[in-house]
Amino acid sequence: MSPTESPDFRAARQHDAEGRHYEAVNLLARATRAGDLAAMSELGHRLMTGDRAPALEADGVRFIIEAAQGGEGRALARVAAFTAAGAWVTQDWAGALRLLARAAQVGEPSAQGQLASLQPEAASSATPDWNGIAARFRLDEWLRPAPTEALHEHVHRVSNLASASMCRWLIGRAQGRLERAKVYDSVSRSEMVHEMRSNTVANFNFSSFDVVQLLLQARMALTCRYPLQHFEAPMVLHYDVGEQITPHFDFIDQNAPDYEQQIREQGQRMVTFLLYLNDDYEGGETTFPDLGLSNRGHTGEGLYFINALPDGKPDRRMVHTGSPPTSGEKWIVSQFIRNIPLRA
Numbered sequence: 203m204s205p206t207e208s209p210d211f212r213a214a215r216q217h218d219a220e221g222r223h224y225e226a227v228n229l230l231a232r233a234t235r236a237g238d239l240a241a242m243s244e245l246g247h248r249l250m251t252g253d254r255a256p257a258l259e260a261d262g263v264r265f266i267i268e269a270a271q272g273g274e275g276r277a278l279a280r281v282a283a284f285t286a287a288g289a290w291v292t293q294d295w296a297g298a299l300r301l302l303a304r305a306a307q308v309g310e311p312s313a314q315g316q317l318a319s320l321q322p323e324a325a326s327s328a329t330p331d332w333n334g335i336a337a338r339f340r341l342d343e344w345l346r347p348a349p350t351e352a353l354h355e356h357v358h359r360v361s362n363l364a365s366a367s368m369c370r371w372l373i374g375r376a377q378g379r380l381e382r383a384k385v386y387d388s389v390s391r392s393e394m395v396h397e398m399r400s401n402t403v404a405n406f407n408f409s410s411f412d413v414v415q416l417l418l419q420a421r422m423a424l425t426c427r428y429p430l431q432h433f434e435a436p437m438v439l440h441y442d443v444g445e446q447i448t449p450h451f452d453f454i455d456q457n458a459p460d461y462e463q464q465i466r467e468q469g470q471r472m473v474t475f476l477l478y479l480n481d482d483y484e485g486g487e488t489t490f491p492d493l494g495l496s497n498r499g500h501t502g503e504g505l506y507f508i509n510a511l512p513d514g515k516p517d518r519r520m521v522h523t524g525s526p527p528t529s530g531e532k533w534i535v536s537q538f539i540r541n542i543p544l545r546a
Contacts (some may be wrong), residue, residue: 275310360504376404376438469542483530
């Protein structure tokens, strides 16, 4: 607990601990009016997504931006992500890194971890120069397509998609957020736990995205030539020994009773892009039975495949599996990409 927190913020924490979230929000609002930047940031994050609070996105974003302008670390890191994504503010990659450095300088752990993951392994220091790390990151080299190798006309292996340090950061972000993975049923338009999928997953959204994740999305976008605005929220998948996902498709199924409406409103899921975050396991291959392909990626490598035909109709040859590890545990990023923009 920070010694600079106001009594109202400390009392709000106690209300939350005892399940009185309405009272906690009221105290956070009072602390915000009194100029408590940490309370303002907390209130903004909660309102943005309706986390134990009313869902008031515009107000939440406004509070986060105002707290960042006052120098509050968590808000600075969040606005850095907004700036990287071009969400609610003008997109500016260099500006996002500068904001991240400001957050790191005031001690924000997430910002420090992100920047540390972007520097070369040999450059680590007990007293990092956060501004220097941000300035040295080669955006011009990062924001270009990664090298690819065609395994099939619709399946491409990607080398050097991300560094090992970035992969470790993404695994760390997922730890503590994992929950049982669900299967999306396009007929009922709902997600459900199903025996075909036994692994766990960490989901992210704009209240939890970070700059490293958005840099990865940008590199994926350039590599497979789809705009960043077509990307769904990313997931980190975890497979322990014996956990798997059996043969399945990633496209929107034509058998859904409202298929045309789903395609019109959300577009077809054209591309699946994977990033392998580790390789210290056995088994765990990504397989395409109908194509006779099997791929086991190394740390930092990617794989992307096309789920649908150019007209958006499903390509049923693209059935695939996530085979179970026989030892160790497997971590990957899974990124779905639509054929229409999901945001401005």
